[in-house]
Amino acid sequence: MTEEKGKVPLLKVLGVSPELRVLNALLDNPVFNLTAGEISDISGLKVAEVEEVLNKLRSWNIVEIKCEGEKKCYSLNTSSDAVQHLGRFDIELARQRTKEG
Secondary structure, eight states: OOOOHHHHHHHHHEEEEEEEEHHHHHHHTTSSSSSSSHHHHHHHOOHHHHHHHHHHHHTTTTTEEEEETTTTEEEEOOTTTTHHHHHHHHHHHHHHHHHHH
């Protein structure tokens, strides 16, 4: 499988910037609160880079922190209009990819 074919629709269309890789990890795991380490494992980014991106996304009100014990966990801010639009966009891309088969 080529690298382009293996990409998820969101990354295939918009590229593989660190921000999109973190967003994609969170979009793909909507019911879980993820640590920076877990996002690192999913996205393939270094933890320090993930933390930098998460801080940026928090400043834009796209990501929120939810603490579980002493762990900082992150999730998408589902009350954000931008996150809602992004989720719908991701779903539509997946539908298009399914149709193309």
